[in-house]
Amino acid sequence: MLYYKACETACSYLQGDIFGIDLSYIGIVYMLMIIVFAAFRKMPYVRALLASGIGVEVYLIAFQFREDVFCPYCLAFASIIIVAFILNHEKQPTPERGWLNRIVYGLGAVKLPPTAKSPLPLLAFVILGYIFMILTFSGSATPAYGAEKSIVPSYGSGRYELIIFTDYFCPPCQSMESEIDPAVKEFLSGGGVRVTFVDLPLHKETRLYAQYYLYAAKAAKNYENVLNARRVLFSLARNHTAQAEDELKKALKAEGIPIAVYDLSPVYPALNKIINTYQAKSTPTCVIKYSSDDIRKYTGTFEIRNGLGMLRATLATAKR
Numbered sequence: 001m002l003y004y005k006a007c008e009t010a011c012s013y014l015q016g017d018i019f020g021i022d023l024s025y026i027g028i029v030y031m032l033m034i035i036v037f038a039a040f041r042k043m044p045y046v047r048a049l050l051a052s053g054i055g056v057e058v059y060l061i062a063f064q065f066r067e068d069v070f071c072p073y074c075l076a077f078a079s080i081i082i083v084a085f086i087l088n089h090e091k092q093p094t095p096e097r098g099w100l101n102r103i104v105y106g107l108g109a110v111k112l113p114p115t116a117k118s119p120l121p122l123l124a125f126v127i128l129g130y131i132f133m134i135l136t137f138s139g140s141a142t143p144a145y146g147a148e149k150s151i152v153p154s155y156g157s158g159r160y161e162l163i164i165f166t167d168y169f170c171p172p173c174q175s176m177e178s179e180i181d182p183a184v185k186e187f188l189s190g191g192g193v194r195v196t197f198v199d200l201p202l203h204k205e206t207r208l209y210a211q212y213y214l215y216a217a218k219a220a221k222n223y224e225n226v227l228n229a230r231r232v233l234f235s236l237a238r239n240h241t242a243q244a245e246d247e248l249k250k251a252l253k254a255e256g257i258p259i260a261v262y263d264l265s266p267v268y269p270a271l272n273k274i275i276n277t278y279q280a281k282s283t284p285t286c287v288i289k290y291s292s293d294d295i296r297k298y299t300g301t302f303e304i305r306n307g308l309g310m311l312r313a314t315l316a317t318a319k320r
Helices: 002-006 023-039 043-067 072-087 098-104 122-136 171-190 206-219 223-239 245-254 267-277 301-319
Strands: 015-018 137-140 160-166 193-199 285-289 295-299
Touching: 015 023, 023 043, 043 072, 043 122, 043 137, 098 122, 122 137, 160 171, 160 301, 171 193, 171 223, 171 301, 193 206, 193 223, 193 267, 206 223, 206 245, 223 245, 285 301, 295 301
Parallel strands: 160 193
Antiparallel strands: 015 137, 160 285, 285 295
């Protein structure tokens, strides 16, 4: 859980919930239940919970393969459940007659409650966990924006192109902003690079902030105004200063950020197209196009830092 909450590598737009409750919180409750039962030596309940967890994880891993988006945290969590199931396995007397019984009781069995006469196959709990996810899980791996064709704002010009995918509420993006902002300013002031910002709405609050970035970009007179607007938006997101639209409007006005409200429905499909073209599935991510045949994608703090450094070195060499 600490790894998930404090991860400084990237935010993925692989998301899911059960009855509207984020899976990370479901995971906390699930693990607490296992800890409590283990503390009181109620091991049949521990094994039943772990078996159910395997069924849940089979569904979630299949979901990741289907969407071709993989969450390191989710896979680590699944590994822990599988290892815990193996370590806590305890063979129970089970019916041995016939091949069907051997399959049904292959994972073992538990007596619930422990005083019960007949053991229940753990395979049944695996299946129940899987069915539970089918009936209750709501997942998403695509940041949907909207409708038709349009132009996404971009700045500067030159033979190289830099596309930056961020989320205002993504902690790694907030950390990287202090590095990305001066690097972008350097590239734009020096020339030779066209820069495009694409906001991935991984967090539910981001959609509103992305909307007002586009409004600010429309009203901006130059790229300095745009960079300043993004700095302010990141600061507001980091401090959770403005959650509602009215609050965000007031906060931007107080910071002297002009906005020009316009119809964004044609812009969103263009954003979607960029996201899908470069398969941007987490933030922060940046794509650097050196040519039509040389397109490099960097994800996470360290990769992006190296990628920007390589672009800086390439520009310096080109100017000699």
